[in-house]
Amino acid sequence: MPQFDDSQTHPEYWNQTGCDLCDAQQYDEAIAAFDQAIALDRTHCKAWNNRGSALCAKQRYADALAAYDRAVALQPTYHQAWFNRGLLFAEIMAYGNALESFSKAISIYPDPKYIDASEGIYAQNRLLTV
Missing domain, CATH: 1.25.40.10 (Tetratricopeptide repeat domain)
Structure with missing residues (x-):
């Protein structure tokens, strides 16, 4: 702490x-x-x-997105904010935006939970298109 x-x-x-x-x-x-x-x-x-x-x-969600956007504007390498932004987009089923945010988080810090979340969106998208 x-x-x-x-x-x-x-x-x-x-x-x-x-x-x-x-x-x-x-x-x-x-x-x-x-x-x-x-x-x-x-x-x-x-x-x-x-x-x-x-x-x-x-x-x-709109207010939350504005807060996450502000966080990443202030610190573009803040991977947790990118990940949380992706979670928000996944929650509202904006999967393309979720993947973009998860990809950004992973490019900064390849945390396994970020990768799992991203892969989960890919899997869900495959199920939706079948």
Whole structure:
């Protein structure tokens, strides 16, 4: 776990608070915490990514996509945000976009779960076209 000042004036405090709230499935409160982290640091790409995940949990997909897009715009090599973006697209059955996002994540960091997710989309697409 990264070392950070647990002061409420530090964006990492709010980001961690948001993650803890997500773990407790308190998504509205989590989104508010991520918003606080972002208000303190507009370039906090992890808070943008985590905000997207909380928004996905609430099925607010357009807002979640905007948050993921912001995270990858701030840090184009942020593979977790690319992967989460792919999960969002898979959830809404935009499989081509999901594959593009998964491919980007894999090109940055070939995590087996990224590869499995991508292969799952390929398999699902084959079943849909049969």
